[in-house]
Amino acid sequence: MLQTQLRPSTQLKPLTTAHLAQTMALIELTAAELEQKVQAELAKNPALEVKDTRHCPVCKRQYAENGLCPRCHPKVSHQLDQPIIFVSPRHDFIRTPRNESETQDRELQLAKEDLSTYVLKQIAPELPVEDRQIAAYILSNLDEDGLLEIPLVEVARYYHVPISRVESVVELIQHADPIGVGSPSPQEAMLVQLDVLSEHHPVPLHADAAIREGLDLLSRHQYVELARLIGIQVHQVEKIARFISDNLNPFPGRAFWGDIRSGFSDNPPVYTQPDAIITTIDNSPESPLVVEVFSPYAGILRVNPLFRQAIEEVSKENTEQWKSDLSRAELLVKCLQQRTTTIVRLMRRLAVIQREFILRGDQFLRPQTRASLAQELDVHESTISRAVANKSVQIPNGHIIPLSKFFDRSLQVRTALKQIIQEEKSPLSDSAISELLEEQGYSVARRTVAKYRAMEGILPSHLRQSPETV
């Protein structure tokens, strides 16, 4: 019934137009963004209230329904192909288990402020008191990637201290937890990480040189030029590149453990909070998928009944304002519901169709288009597009992947390609690979193989080494 309202083909009445427009606007927000938006509205609109706290009695998490949350309630009979879906109206608890004092506290701080104080706490003990101000100032000028936005000289000038002193503070900051945080550039952040890493782990030779002198080459996968530049073998460069993308993070402020392989400088999407987490019960691949959808304020936001009542009694000067507040509130609540149900339906469908992919990895992705899914769910294509855009989910292996990966047309082929190359005896040419893929049922042109290789950062055949020729 509600879905039909999302069809633009249906002619819409004024109310539904607004409804539609706002629902659309809400759907494309991530959980984190939505939370902020609702908070803002909540602050200035007295007609809204949060009817709080239904807790799951076992894990103490806030949960939209009464009773045990599904994760704590394994007794209900599960069917493998029926994913368990539940909606969490708050998503901040996944970062830290809440303790009592925090629970009723203010809204969670912005990630940025969080980072600053987090770092400051770590380094404060090691700082002379008079340097703390400097540190605080530096930390307040981090961008969302955890990089320093302002030049050091400016800090020095601001506090009338020698640059060297500022530098030593920065150095301290850089070695605090998100290692490399506070660096002026991704480059330097990575150098610091490399340095720290090298104390306990072996790191490839010349990795520092590669970062220092050829970062742009490295990020563009131009390994040949890079090899020439620092005078080493191409396969060494390849090793370095792999090591770097596996172990270093050019943007220390971004807390993601996701898959960053596909290039670290091509502005990777920011994965902070996933919009959903998919797990299995007891990590057993034979159990149904448990999908936890983070939909801020779902089920706990409502129109304040007292307000509704009051508006009838106090029908005087401010009625206009009150009325608009009320209708805004109603609209928001409605749209929020709409958004939640749409996303839940989307996730349920994905969990069913892509179960194998979620559990077993890339090569099991069933290619699908947003359009086809839209048809199945009986919503407009753009609804799916918006719902998918900019969102990310955490899958059971711990990776955070963009939701759009579920609609990657070529992922299957690319993983097949990767496998072929990994198992190859001697370097295969693109056309040879094309034929091999054909045998596996993937029909791709030779030119396309080349493109996929590039996407995966794999060198052309004449530059690949057969196993070990160091």
Next chain:
DNA sequence: CTATGGCACGGATT
């Protein structure tokens, strides 16, 4: 001559 990468075109997707 073979293998690749760049450019650009057209169809599919969003």
Next chain:
DNA sequence: AATCCGTGCCATAG
């Protein structure tokens, strides 16, 4: 309507 993606053609490197 805008964008993405696979592909063909051609120049270039080896």
